[in-house]
Amino acid sequence: MNLSPKWVPVLQSHGWQATHWSDVGDPRASDKEIMDWAAARQLIVFTHDLDFGTMLALSHDNAPSVLQVRNEDALPQAMEGPVIAALEQHEADLISGALVVVDTHRSRVRILPI
Template sequence: MKLLVDMNLSPRWIGLLVNAGIEAEHWSTLGEKNAPDSKIMAYASANDYVVLTHDLDFSAILAATHGKKPSVVQIRAEDVSPDVIGLQVIAALRQMASELENGALLTVDPNRTRMRLLPFQLRTGDEA
C-alpha cells in the first residue's frame, strides 16, 4: 500500500509512516500546493495511492462520482498530529489493508474506526 498524504496534514506523517514500513509521499513533493482535491484524487487513482487526509471533501468526491478508487483514509480528530493519533492510524491501515487495496473509505477518530467499501451503494430513498 502506498499513501499520498494530503496538504492538510503535516509532512511529519511521512517519517512516521515510513518507519512503520508504509510507503508514503506528501502531496507537496508531487504536485501544486494549491491543487484542487479532484486533481489529487485523479493523481492518487492513476498512481495507485491511498489518500490520507483530514478533509471531508475527498469522501464527498467519492460519493458524487460513485468512485471505486482511490481509497481514502480520513482522520477525524481535533489534533491530527502524528504524535497524537499516528499509532492508531497505522493500526487501522494494517487491519484494513486488503479493503483499502480494493477500494474503501476508512475513517479514524480517537474513539473508533469505521470503514465503508467503495463504490458507495445507494440506500433506499437516496437519489441517483
C-alpha cells in the same frame, strides 16, 4: 485541511510508502486533481479534509481509497497509534477500494463505490 508532512517518516517507519502532496504536486491543486493523481497510481489519499470522502460518495468511483482522520489534533503525536492500527486492520479493503475514517477510539470502513 492538509495533514502535516511529519506523517511521512511516521508512516515509512511502519513500512508504508508515503509521500506528501507538497513534494509531488502543486499546493494549489484541486482536490479532484489530487484524487485523479492518486487513482492513476493506485495510491491511498491520507487526509483530514472531509471533502475527499464527499467526493467519493458523489462520484461513485472505485478509487482511490481514502484514509480520513477525524480528530481535532491530526498530528502524529495524537493519532499515530489509531492510524497505524486502521491501516493494518483495513489494508485489504484499502487495496481494493475503501473509505476508512479514523478517530482516537475506532475506525470505520465503507467499501467503494459508495
